[in-house]
Amino acid sequence: MPALPDAPLPVAALLVAAGRGLRAGSDAPKQYRLLDGQPVLARALWTFLALPAVSHVMVVIGAGDEARYADATATLRDARLHPPTPGGQTRQDSVRLGLEALAASGFDGVVLVHDAARPFASTALIEAAAGAVGPESIAAIPVLPVTDTIKRIDATGTIAETPPRDRLVSVQTPQTFRFGALLAAHRAALAAGQAGFTDDAALMEWAGHPVMTFPGEPANLKLTYPEDFARTGAATAPLTVRVGTGYDVHAFTGGDHVWLGGVRIAHERGVLAHSDGDVALHALTDALLGALAEGDIGTHFPPSDPQWKGASSDRFLSFAASRVRERGGRIDFLDLTIVCEAPKIGPHREAIRQVIAGAAGVRVGQVAIKATTSERMGFTGRKEGLAALATATIRLPEQE
The missing domain is CATH 3.30.1330.50 (2-C-methyl-D-erythritol 2,4-cyclodiphosphate synthase)
Known part of the structure; x- marks a missing residue:
């Protein structure tokens, strides 16, 4: 592993908003749906733009979503927000294309990869993510302890294993990485025909990099199903x-x-x-x-x-x-x-x-x-x- 400098590195946020999100129960992708009157994507962006330490913000969007993106971000006027870049067929493709766009802009430092469908990440969590990569780590992700018992089943649906719960965690975003290392891992996976990684931590593990963890936030939920929109505190609390x-x-x-x-x-x-x-x-x-x-x-x-x-x-x-x-x-x-x-x-x-x-x-x-x-x-x-x-x-x- 290369030696890491002591001086603070520039921080970029890469928000993945290229998915269709049809499970959320709407004709429009969930990242453009309104949550308490505001687009989900805009809510996610506001928190990153509120932090001076974040010097670059890039959003990867789906094909044909240019007008939706323009409407969702119409009130966001910040020089740090780059023009959106088009994504690919999979999340892995979209992240790689976003990284390539950041590289083309001359960025190098620490990158925070975040799901646009997680609009409730706090500034404290983002600051923790930005500081999680240092002399001891090249990749780090926010996690929560698993409170339910987890079972692994076989092809017939029969329980094959009950893993010890104290070693299990659920994973959130933003996940933080040294920019050059993550971009190199994505390029290597593309060249090797390795696809299907559901998050960047798994790709970095495949590339041979240890991935550290730091505490996530229970409120940092991902909007996936219609009931997720209905149950959020912002939507239901008086x-x-x-x-x-x-x-x-x-x-x-x-x-x-x-x-x-x-x-x-x-x-x-x-x-x-x-x-x-x-x-x-x-x-x-x-x-x-x-x-x-x-x-x-x-x-x-x-x-x-x-x-x-x-x-x-x-x-x-x-x-x-x-x-x-x-x-x-x-x-x-x-x-x-x-x-x-x-x-x-x-x-x-x-x-x-x-x-x-x-x-x-x-x-x-x-x-x-x-x-x-x-x-x-x-x-x-x-x-x-x-x-x-x-x-x-x-x-x-x-x-x-």
Whole structure:
């Protein structure tokens, strides 16, 4: 096994969405069905895009699904999301084609292979997967202990063996691999005519690589049958309305632009900030975190951490939105007021709405933008800075 470097490697997510999923009981593939009003594929993507450590996201889609994919991802506007790549006849073919597309883009590092039909993987699980490959491993997969007794039967249906349950696990995704090793294993399997691997861990085992395990999550279920859609907590739990508010302010300093709502606006001043200083997205992030009772933006993205220096604030909003969905909730409405004497917000209002909708994973009609001055009073009136106030209305499953 080659020596692995100590420095963190780039991380890519490869989502497999090329299957037809007909067992789920719909004319459309299950990854494009709506779950609590949102496409399954979009829900799966949001969580990966909420993590700054994930630098590339690739989706493998089925032939003829281009329009479905475009509709499902219409609210996702993130430069890390590559154009989709067409899959093959089998899951194994589709993963290989996705890996080849990533290789063609110049990627090399760690790849997380995930089933698009698992929309409930948490950010914590994805972070664990990204960190599971290191000096001691080249491949790792999330697993759960088996709680049912398992029987192996023969061709006649007679029980042939009862394996010890304490050595059995069920397997989930995302499965994590060194990119070069997984791509080489797929190419070798293709050349050898080895087909039918149901997951990439089995293919890596065939290639001679040890596969480590790490704890999976019971909630990370795969949507396969109609009853899976019916029984998910997001679809069945009563939802309670919550409202959160957010406020942010930044002082002006030297510069030639400001970021507002994810849009770069030319201005005679810049803002003094650790990240990009986007008061609009910071206020919206705090509003969502407040509705969740999960602290504030500084709790999750402390200004003392150098990794957030100059960071794009749409990542903060995407993170907060993904936390709503991870808890089985949904975002109903985002309302934002920007307070400044200048620059003028009106010409940029629709562009800002589009960016916010994409980062939060909602429709543009669920985002309201208003702007006002403070009638030349106070620090905003003296053009010393600008501020933003936000309100987020969400629904969460009722707590006992």
